[in-house]
Amino acid sequence: MPATLEYLRPQTLGEALMLLRRSDVRTVPLAGGTWLVPRLRRDVEVSDPLADRVDAVVDLADLGLDGIDLEGEPGVGWVALGATATLTQVAESLICREVAGGILAQAAQRAAPVNQRNAATVAGATLSASSQSELLLALLVLEGQIVVNDGEPRAMSLHELLADPGQLAGGLATAVRVPWPAARVGGGLARVARTPGDAPIVAVAAAVDGAGRRLAVGGVAAAPLRLHLAADEDLERALNAALDGVELLSDWQGSSEYRRALALVLSQRALDAAAG
Numbered sequence: 001m002p003a004t005l006e007y008l009r010p011q012t013l014g015e016a017l018m019l020l021r022r023s024d025v026r027t028v029p030l031a032g033g034t035w036l037v038p039r040l041r042r043d044v045e046v047s048d049p050l051a052d053r054v055d056a057v058v059d060l061a062d063l064g065l066d067g068i069d070l071e072g073e074p075g076v077g078w079v080a081l082g083a084t085a086t087l088t089q090v091a092e093s094l095i096c097r098e099v100a101g102g103i104l105a106q107a108a109q110r111a112a113p114v115n116q117r118n119a120a121t122v123a124g125a126t127l128s129a130s131s132q133s134e135l136l137l138a139l140l141v142l143e144g145q146i147v148v149n150d151g152e153p154r155a156m157s158l159h160e161l162l163a164d165p166g167q168l169a170g171g172l173a174t175a176v177r178v179p180w181p182a183a184r185v186g187g188g189l190a191r192v193a194r195t196p197g198d199a200p201i202v203a204v205a206a207a208v209d210g211a212g213r214r215l216a217v218g219g220v221a222a223a224p225l226r227l228h229l230a231a232d233e234d235l236e237r238a239l240n241a242a243l244d245g246v247e248l249l250s251d252w253q254g255s256s257e258y259r260r261a262l263a264l265v266l267s268q269r270a271l272d273a274a275a276g
């Protein structure tokens with residue numbers, strides 16, 4: 001880590017925002033640290049080091065943002081996951097196990113080994129996620145929003161934030177939330193990884209409700225691919241059209257052709273799980 005890295009642990013949201021807004025000290029939020037801390041160390045080789053670009057970290061642990069709650073009423077309310085709730089809390093939450101076939105809880109459980117799940121947080125896992133993160137895919141397919149406070153609280157859709165992460169600059173994510181459905185929403189996840197403990201090569205989350213079928217496909221392009229299928233729309237045709245519109249990933253884990261083939265098989269599996 002930089003010799004002069006400043007560690008700050010505010011007790012209130014207002015104090016945290018004030019520290020993050022200092023123009024003369026490059027300050028970033030610190031949640032579970034599982035992504036950030038290795039990047040602040042000089043003795044660890046990482047692909048995107050931050051040690052020369054960060055002067056101070058603001059630890060969010062004492063801000064009381066770790067609840068998992070139902071807000072409002074079904075149909076108009078939210079399933080709200082506090083920014084600093086850990087992946088273990090999400091995996092064990094009865095609310096997260098219940099909503100949309102429990103895909104939020106399942107995705108959190110699969111995201112990382114137990115010691116990492118105990119530290120990594122909802123906001124950290126969402127904001128630093130790779131395109132094949134099943135938690136991110138589950139949040140996207142459930143039309144997730146992120147609640148940001150940069151002086152005033154505001155909510156924005158998660159996919160808008162992913163398209164333009166600059167919208168978060170100087171602000172703090174205080175929660176990630178998905179609509180609290182009035183009627184049943186089916187949910188399903190499907191993945192292929194080299195081993196059960198590895199991050200997936202390609203992963204898919206699906207949600208099925210009265211409005212149709214929604215898919216989020218990760219590991220095929222730099223960002224997750226989102227599809228909304230009408231009740232009678234052909235999956236293969238719609239998926240191929242969407243894949244034709246993006247630059248497909250290809251690396252040692254799988255060629256673009258392999259990922260395209262997996263995307264179709266896994267989309268069908270995730271939809272079957274959601275319908276079941």
Ligand SMILES: Cc1cc2nc3c(=O)[nH]c(=O)nc-3n(C[C@H](O)[C@H](O)[C@H](O)COP(=O)(O)OP(=O)(O)OC[C@H]3O[C@@H](n4cnc5c(N)ncnc54)[C@H](O)[C@@H]3O)c2cc1C
Pocket residue numbers: 028029030031032033034035036037060083084111112116119120121122123124125126127128129130132133134168171172173174198199200
């Ligand atoms: C060995 C290993 C394996 C991993 N495997 C996977 C995997 O399979 N799938 C996967 O998706 N990830 C994986 N990760 C990545 C990592 O676990 C996640 O990205 C992690 O969930 C980050 O959460 P955190 O709370 O530790 O965030 P931190 O590391 O504390 O922060 C991550 C980033 O988010 C920002 N941030 C955090 N909270 C907020 C907030 N409230 N508001 C604004 N900005 C915020 C931080 O400033 C930082 O830029 C792996 C990491 C390791 C070390």
